[in-house]
Amino acid sequence: MKSSVTTRLVLCFLLAVPAVTARAADPSTGSGQGYPTRPIRFVIPFPPGGGNDILGRAFAERLSERVGQPWVVDNRGGASSIIGAEIVARAPADGYTLLLGTNSTLAVVPSLRSKLPFDPVKDYDPISLMSSSPYLLVVNPAFEAKSVAELIALAKARPGQLNFASPGQGTSNHLAFEMFKFMAGIDITHIPYKGTSAMITDLLGGRVSVMFVSTASVRPLVLAGKLRALGISTAKRSPAMPEVAPIAESGVPGFNNASWVGLVSPRGTPPAIIKRLNAEINKVIDEGDLKVRLTSQGFVPDGSTPQEFAAHIRDELARYRKLVRDAGIKSE
Numbered sequence: 615m616k617s618s619v620t621t622r623l624v625l626c627f628l629l630a631v632p633a634v635t636a637r638a639a640d641p642s643t644g645s646g647q648g649y650p651t652r653p654i655r656f657v658i659p660f661p662p663g664g665g666n667d668i669l670g671r672a673f674a675e676r677l678s679e680r681v682g683q684p685w686v687v688d689n690r691g692g693a694s695s696i697i698g699a700e701i702v703a704r705a706p707a708d709g710y711t712l713l714l715g716t717n718s719t720l721a722v723v724p725s726l727r728s729k730l731p732f733d734p735v736k737d738y739d740p741i742s743l744m745s746s747s748p749y750l751l752v753v754n755p756a757f758e759a760k761s762v763a764e765l766i767a768l769a770k771a772r773p774g775q776l777n778f779a780s781p782g783q784g785t786s787n788h789l790a791f792e793m794f795k796f797m798a799g800i801d802i803t804h805i806p807y808k809g810t811s812a813m814i815t816d817l818l819g820g821r822v823s824v825m826f827v828s829t830a831s832v833r834p835l836v837l838a839g840k841l842r843a844l845g846i847s848t849a850k851r852s853p854a855m856p857e858v859a860p861i862a863e864s865g866v867p868g869f870n871n872a873s874w875v876g877l878v879s880p881r882g883t884p885p886a887i888i889k890r891l892n893a894e895i896n897k898v899i900d901e902g903d904l905k906v907r908l909t910s911q912g913f914v915p916d917g918s919t920p921q922e923f924a925a926h927i928r929d930e931l932a933r934y935r936k937l938v939r940d941a942g943i944k945s946e
Contacts, residue, residue: 649709649887653684658714659698661691664781664810665828669745669875669913670714676898681890691809694782695719696730703732707882709891713738715878718786721930725938726784734931738878740923741888742895745908745915746874749790749826749847751861754817755839757824762845762864765824769800777803779813779825789934789943790826790847790871796941797866817841828873829854829912847871854912872914874930876923888920 658670667689674685690698699719705711713719720734732738751762759765769776780788783806795802805822807813810831816822818840829852835841836855845861846852849870861869877895879888896917899905905915918926937943 649890650681650683652710653686654681654709655688655705655711656685656714657688657690657698657702657711659690659695659716659719660781661809661811662689663831665747665830665873665912666714666716666875668830668911669747669908672904672908673744673895673898676902676904677894680894680898694723694784696723696732700731702878702880703737705880707739707880707884709879709883709887711880712741712891713878715740715876715927716786717874717930717934718782718784720878720927721934722786722789723784724931725789725934726943734927737881739881739883739888740920740927741877741879742892742920743874743876743916743918743923743926744895744899745913746872747828747830747913748852748872749787750829750832750836750855750858751794751824751826751844751847752817752832752836752841753824753844754820755842756820757842759824759844760842762861762866765844766798766800766865769798769802773801774803776823777805779805779807779817779822781810781813782806782808786873787826787828789937790873792941792943793871793937794826794861794866794869796937797869830908833912852912854910874926876918876926892917892920 656670656674658667660666671687674687678685690701695716695718699713702711702713715738724730724734753759759768778791780791782788788804788806791804802824810827813822813825814827814832814835817825818835826847832841833854836843843855843858845864846855846858847861847869849860849862851858851860877891899915899917908915
């Protein structure tokens with residue numbers, strides 16, 4: 615009887631060995647071998663339709679092809695991107711839940727709010743920058759200001775009476791306009807929306823005066839004459855909109871601002887997985903036609919190392935915190 619029990623115990627141990635070995639080879643244990651073996655949840659912390667969503671989906675499509683597993687886009691808009699950011703910060707650090715990290719999420723919102731359910735530096739592992747994008751300063755064609763200089767003059771003549779839209783309090787669009795107000799010395803009232811699409815709809819309908827919005831989101835509308843671009847936020851002209859002069863040349867010297875997007879994972883993600891994802895992002899940018907397609911839409915695709923991205927996040931945090939302090943911007 616004792617011999618029979620011993621035999622059964624040995625058999626159970628031997629049968630368990632393959633399962634233990636399989637777990638040891640799983641990416642979640644840190645080896646990264648075979649990653650990914652199942653679909654990847656790709657959280658975009660904005661509603662569908664905006665520039666960040668367009669960019670994120672373009673990368674998701676190409677990365678799915680490269681890694682052999684679907685990148686399932688999960689739009690979690692709301693609360694100035696805080697909802698989606700918290701989801702990823704609390705997810706397992708196994709490489710299967712990733713965040714489209716933007717300057718709104720990782721630099722602007724933390725500069726405005728002292729209490730957040732995530733820390734932009736401590737809760738994520740930066741993987742790679744993916745792209746940047748200038749903003750267009752746009753108005754309805756019927757709006758009386760036809761240039762940056764005219765907008766500034768109008769705002770000074772009617773302080774607080776004009777308004778500007780953003781896709782949410784604390785988004786990068788919001789802070790870009792606050793920077794514009796501060797440097798131009800004007801007072802324009804902020805109207806926050808819950809996403810890019812809604813605010814563009816109201817601008818088309820003449821219900822708001824002006825906004826900063828990504829080139830990719832409104833380029834077709836500007837080219838069709840449905841919106842007018844008064845200026846572009848970067849110091850240089852965009853290849854996608856070469857006819858639009860920089861705001862720095864049109865009334866606000868030194869103005870230079872752009873949104874940026876990168877990929878981050880929950881802190882503690884195995885280094886082998888971070889290395890794999892970083893390599894794939896940079897290959898997507900350098901080896902295919904995605905760069906040409908995105909550039910024509912107003913994006914500036916550009917990768918980085920994880921270390922470079924980490925330094926970029928820290929630098930942007932410092933820059934926006936200074937702006938918030940100097941301009942006296944308060945969280946609403």
